[in-house]
Amino acid sequence: MAKPQKEVPMASVEQMRAAFHERMHANHMYGLWELASQMTPHPQPKMIPYMWPWSKLKSIVDESGSAVPVGEERRALQLFNPGLDGRWATTNNLIAAVQVLLPGEVARAHRHSPTAIRFIIEGSGAYTAVDGERVYMEPGDLILTPSWAWHDHGNETKERVVWIDGLDIPLIQSLEAMFFQFYSAQQVPATRPANASKRLHGHAHLSPTWVKEKPQSSPLLLYSWDRTWEALSALREHEGSAFDGIALEYRHPQTGGPVMPTMACWVQMLRPGEGTKAHRHTGSAVYHVVQGEGATIIDGRRFVWSKGDIIALPPWALHEHANTSGKEDAVLFSIQDTPVIQALGLYYEESLSENGGHQKVTSNFSSD
Numbered sequence: 001m002a003k004p005q006k007e008v009p010m011a012s013v014e015q016m017r018a019a020f021h022e023r024m025h026a027n028h029m030y031g032l033w034e035l036a037s038q039m040t041p042h043p044q045p046k047m048i049p050y051m052w053p054w055s056k057l058k059s060i061v062d063e064s065g066s067a068v069p070v071g072e073e074r075r076a077l078q079l080f081n082p083g084l085d086g087r088w089a090t091t092n093n094l095i096a097a098v099q100v101l102l103p104g105e106v107a108r109a110h111r112h113s114p115t116a117i118r119f120i121i122e123g124s125g126a127y128t129a130v131d132g133e134r135v136y137m138e139p140g141d142l143i144l145t146p147s148w149a150w151h152d153h154g155n156e157t158k159e160r161v162v163w164i165d166g167l168d169i170p171l172i173q174s175l176e177a178m179f180f181q182f183y184s185a186q187q188v189p190a191t192r193p194a195n196a197s198k199r200l201h202g203h204a205h206l207s208p209t210w211v212k213e214k215p216q217s218s219p220l221l222l223y224s225w226d227r228t229w230e231a232l233s234a235l236r237e238h239e240g241s242a243f244d245g246i247a248l249e250y251r252h253p254q255t256g257g258p259v260m261p262t263m264a265c266w267v268q269m270l271r272p273g274e275g276t277k278a279h280r281h282t283g284s285a286v287y288h289v290v291q292g293e294g295a296t297i298i299d300g301r302r303f304v305w306s307k308g309d310i311i312a313l314p315p316w317a318l319h320e321h322a323n324t325s326g327k328e329d330a331v332l333f334s335i336q337d338t339p340v341i342q343a344l345g346l347y348y349e350e351s352l353s354e355n356g357g358h359q360k361v362t363s364n365f366s367s368d
Contacts, residue, residue, distance in 0.1 A: 043282060043316035047091055048083035049298040051365055054289075054308025057098055061162060065102050072182070074107045074153070075100045076165055079286075081312055089170035090312050091284030093337040094263070097165040098310075101126055101155045109152035109183035115217060115260045116145040116167045119288060119333050120225075121308065123161030128153050130221050132191030135198075137161060140225025140290060142250060142333075144259055146217035148179070150188045164288050164310070166335035168262040197221040201253045211254075218252040218259040232269045232331070243279045243351070245270040245321065258339040270294060270323035270330040277357030278320040281349040283341040285313040285334045292330025294323045300362040318352055318359055 024031065060077060068075050076099040079090045090096040098121075101107060109129075118128060120141045127134040128143050130151045135143050145151045155161055172178050193199075200208060201220040204227075211219075232246055240246040247268035250259050258264040266285075270276070270292070278297070287296070293306040298319045303311055313319055323330040341347045351357065 045092060045284070045314040045316070046083050046085075047081045047089070047284065047312065047314045049301060049303070049314055049317060049365075050081055050083075050312045051303045051305065051367060052079055052310045053367055054306070054310075056367060057308065057310070061098060061100055064100055065160065070101070070105050070107055072108060079310060079312070083314075087170065088173070090286050091170070091314065091337065093168060093171040093174075093284060093340065094286055094335055095165075095167050095169045096286045096288075096310060096312075096335065097167075099153075099163055099165050101153055101161050103155055103158050103160065105155050106186055107153040108186050109150055109188045111148050111150045111181055111183070113147050113177055113179040114167045114169045114172045115147045115263055116151075116165060117260070117263065117265060117335060118143040118145070119164045119166070119265075121162045121164060121288075123155075123157070123159050125157040125159075126153065126155040126161040127194070129188060129190070132188050133196050133221065134190060134194040135222045136194060137163070138225060140228065142223040142228075142259075142265060144218055144221050144223075146215065146260070150183055152183070152187045154187070164333075166263065166265075166286065168260070168337070171262055171337065171340065195222060198224070202227075203253075207254050214254045216261040218250075218254075220253050220259075223250050223259075223265075228267055232267065236269070236271065242277045242357075243320070244268050245274055245276055260339065261343075262337065262340050264336045264338050266332075266334045266336060268321075268332050268334070270321055270332075272323055272326050272328060275322035275358075276320050278318045278352040278359050279349060280316050280318045280352075281338075282315050282347055283336055283338040284315050285336040287311040287313065287332050287334045290331040290333050292323060292328050293325050294321060294330045296321050297359050297361060300359055301365055302361050302363070303365045320357075320359060 064075055076097040078097045081090050120137045120139050124138050127136045130145055131149050197220050235246045245268050247266055250265040252259055289305050289307050289309045291307055296303045299317050
């Protein structure tokens with residue numbers, strides 16, 4: 001007959017467990033039971049919804065022209081999300097910035113593994129040179145800089161140029177895939193005619209048959225505002241998306257996919273008085289107000305916006321937009337990290353069913 005086991009005092013059990021955990025941690029191991037709280041029932045991003053009003057951005061942009069010279073690095077004002085503890089990030093996967101180039105300036109040529117886009121806010125006639133091709137800028141244009149492409153910026157005009165940069169730097173950093181290199185001279189010699197990619201690839205639904213190479217990033221470096229506005233205007237009478245209005249995605253002309261493998265670019269129009277319903281999805285976004293005025297409600301907080309403002313949207317945050325003007329169209333440009341989310345099979349979307357699909361406003365955003 002087995003002898004009954006002697007009951008171990010509770011204090012001794014706790015001491016044994018504490019000693020076990022200490023020994024386990026000393027060997028760089030942790031039990032799953034210690035980490036279970038990180039398996040959340042839905043995404044809980046650290047980034048917060050935030051808005052950089054153009055009224056404040058403009059004053060810093062104006063001052064930066066005299067306070068900061070263009071040297072080894074660009075005069076680019078990086079937008080850090082207050083919820084990310086000083087990380088170089090506007091969202092968990094994206095960084096947005098506002099860059100300024102004064103008349104006569106050249107930003108030195110370099111290349112890097114992160115992909116980049118430029119959306120032009122003001123100024124005409126300056127250029128971004130990508131692998132020896134100058135791409136000239138006009139307000140509203142979208143210009144691409146694929147990963148590891150040599151690029152520099154130049155302004156031979158008599159007015160400053162200002163644009164929004166969008167890059168996947170936080171994602172590349174998290175993957176430990178960051179590479180950066182300066183070119184041996186200030187600029188890369190021109191090897192192709194200006195705006196050559198637009199002449200070759202900028203024909204809607206038509207691609208040159210003799211071009212067999214299909215790079216992951218769009219070979220079309222310039223998506224001009226006149227064509228974008230034409231497309232938006234042509235769809236004005238359509239119902240559009242219940243959640244985004246007349247929303248269009250810039251596309252790779254050969255594959256029909258996103259312009260970059262890690263970053264999608266959208267433009268959307270909200271007609272006068274139009275409001276959308278609320279939904280949420282995995283993946284983050286950064287919005288820039290191209291024109292008009294309105295409001296976006298994110299998880300119950302109202303962000304009142306107008307031309308030039310920039311808004312960061314976290315993953316899985318309920319959001320809806322409204323054009324509060326009765327006369328003018330509102331247009332939003334955005335960068336989104338959905339290509340990565342979709343490629344990994346992690347894209348989920350959910351609409352709000354209560355209250356007719358609209359959120360209850362519980363607070364109003366203020367940057368003060």
